[in-house]
Amino acid sequence: MCRLVLFDGSSRRQCRAVLLVLLSTAVMLPGCSFVGRGGAPEMSFDINKDLKELTKHFDQAAAISEFYKNPTREARDEFITARLVLTNIRYLQFIRDITSEKQLIDSASEMTVLSLNLAGAAVSGVDTKTVLSTTAAAVTGSKAIIDKNYYFEKTIPALVAAMNAERKKALVPILLGMKKDLQHYLFCDAVTDLHYYYYAGTFSGAIQAIQSDAGVKEQKQDEQIKVAKLVPMTEGDIDLKVSLTQAIGKLQPQDLDKVKNALSLLDADSAAPPADIEEAKSQLQRHVRNAKDPERIKELDAVFKKSGIR
Amino acid sequence: MGEYLVEVEGKYNLEEINLQIRGEEAGASEFISSSVCSYEGRTTNIAKFRELAPGTVPKEITLVPQGHSPPEGAKPKPIWTGEMIISGTKQAVSAYRRV
Numbered sequence: 188m189c190r191l192v193l194f195d196g197s198s199r200r201q202c203r204a205v206l207l208v209l210l211s212t213a214v215m216l217p218g219c220s221f222v223g224r225g226g227a228p229e230m231s232f233d234i235n236k237d238l239k240e241l242t243k244h245f246d247q248a249a250a251i252s253e254f255y256k257n258p259t260r261e262a263r264d265e266f267i268t269a270r271l272v273l274t275n276i277r278y279l280q281f282i283r284d285i286t287s288e289k290q291l292i293d294s295a296s297e298m299t300v301l302s303l304n305l306a307g308a309a310v311s312g313v314d315t316k317t318v319l320s321t322t323a324a325a326v327t328g329s330k331a332i333i334d335k336n337y338y339f340e341k342t343i344p345a346l347v348a349a350m351n352a353e354r355k356k357a358l359v360p361i362l363l364g365m366k367k368d369l370q371h372y373l374f375c376d377a378v379t380d381l382h383y384y385y386y387a388g389t390f391s392g393a394i395q396a397i398q399s400d401a402g403v404k405e406q407k408q409d410e411q412i413k414v415a416k417l418v419p420m421t422e423g424d425i426d427l428k429v430s431l432t433q434a435i436g437k438l439q440p441q442d443l444d445k446v447k448n449a450l451s452l453l454d455a456d457s458a459a460p461p462a463d464i465e466e467a468k469s470q471l472q473r474h475v476r477n478a479k480d481p482e483r484i485k486e487l488d489a490v491f492k493k494s495g496i497r
Numbered sequence: 498m499g500e501y502l503v504e505v506e507g508k509y510n511l512e513e514i515n516l517q518i519r520g521e522e523a524g525a526s527e528f529i530s531s532s533v534c535s536y537e538g539r540t541t542n543i544a545k546f547r548e549l550a551p552g553t554v555p556k557e558i559t560l561v562p563q564g565h566s567p568p569e570g571a572k573p574k575p576i577w578t579g580e581m582i583i584s585g586t587k588q589a590v591s592a593y594r595r596v
Contacts, residue, residue, distance in 0.1 A: 417503050417504065419516070419517065420519075420520035421516070422516070432524060432551075434552075435551050435552045468551035471551070476526060478524065
C-alpha cells in the first residue's frame with residue numbers, strides 16, 4: 188500500500204485517484220468535447236481541477252521563497268525538479284491540444300517521464316519516489332492512446348517539432364547544473380534556465396528558433412557563395428589578362444625563382460614559398476584569376492615584367 | 498579544379514556582360530552557368546565558373562539572346578541556355594563557344 192505524500196490524510200483511494208489523474212493528464216484529453224472526436228472514452232472527472240491539485244503539491248517546492256528558507260543544494264534541486272514537472276505536464280497538455288502526431292507527443296512524453304524520474308530522485312521520501320516513478324511508468328504506458336483521426340494544420344507539427352528540439356537544448360544546462368554544487372550553479376541561474384526552458388515550449392520560442400536557424404543557414408549560404416562582383420572590362424583589359432595567363436602557361440622549372448620573386452612582391456605575408464614550379468604556377472594563376480578589375484590587372488603586369496616572367 | 502561563383506550585375510547590357518565573362522575566363526576559368534538569384538537583398542545574376550589548369554584560356558565565349566543564330570565561328574550547340582537579367586530585364590540567353 189503506498190503511503191501518499193501528495194495529499195493530507197493518505198489513503199489508497201487518493202493514491203489511485205492521483206495516478207488516474209496523471210494518466211489522464213499524460214493522455215492529454217482537454218475536455219469531454221474532444222473525446223467525441225477521438226478513440227477514447229469520456230472521462231468521469233474534471234482534469235483541470237485535478238491538475239490544480241497536482242500543482243498544489245509541487246507549487247510549494249516550485250516557489251522561489253521556499254528555496255530561500257533553507258538555501259541548500261537539495262533545496263535548489265527540489266525547486267528545479269518541481270518546476271520541470273509542472274512545466275512538462277502543462278506542455279504535454281498544450282501540444283496534445285494541437286497535434287496528434289505520435290512522434291511529437293512521444294518526444295514530449297519522454298521529457299515528462301524524465302522530469303518525473305528526476306523528481307523521484309530529488310525528493311527524500313521513499314514513498315513519494317515510488318509514486319512518482321509509478322506515475323512515470325503510467326505516462327509511458329498512456330502514449331498508446333492517440334487519436335489518429337485528429338485533423339491538424341501542417342504547420343503545427345513543424346512548430347511542435349521545433350519546440351521539442353528547443354526544450355531538449357534548454358534542458359541541458361539545467362541537468363548539467365544539477366550536478367554542480369550551489370556555488371557553481373547558482374539558484375538564480377537555475378531560475379533563468381528554467382524560464383528559457385518554459386519559453387522553448389511556446390510558439391514564440393519555436394518561431395524564434397526557426398527564424399534563427401533560417402538566418403544562420405542563410406548566412407552560411409551567403410558565406411559559401413563568397414561572390415566577387417565582376418566589373419566592366421574592355422577588350423584591352425581582357426587581352427592583357429589573357430597574356431598574363433599565357434605567360435604562366437609557358438613557365439618552366441628553371442623559372443621557379445622568377446615566380447617566387449613575383450609572389451613575394453604580390454603577397455609579402457604569404458605562407459611557405461612554392462616547393463616546385465607547378466605549385467608556383469598555381470599560386471601565380473590564383474592572383475591573376477582574382478584580378479577582377481583593370482587596375483589590378485595592370486599591377487600584375489608590372490610585377491610580371493619586373494620579375495622577368497613577361 | 499574547383500568551382501566558384503561571381504556576381505554579374507543585371508544593369509549591364511549583353512555586350513558588357515559578354516566582356517565581363519570573357520574577362521573572368523581570361524584568368525584560367527571556364528563559364529558553366531548563370532542563375533537569377535536573390536543576393537544581399539537584390540535580384541542579380543550569380544554565375545558559376547570552373548577553375549582551369551594554370552596557363553589555360555578557354556575558347557572565346559559569346560552570349561546571345563535565345564533563338565538567335567550562333568555567332569560566326571562558334572559551335573552550333575550552346576554550352577548553356579538560361580535566364581539572365583540584362584539591362585534590368587530578365588531575358589533568355591544562350592552561350593556559345595568558339596570552335
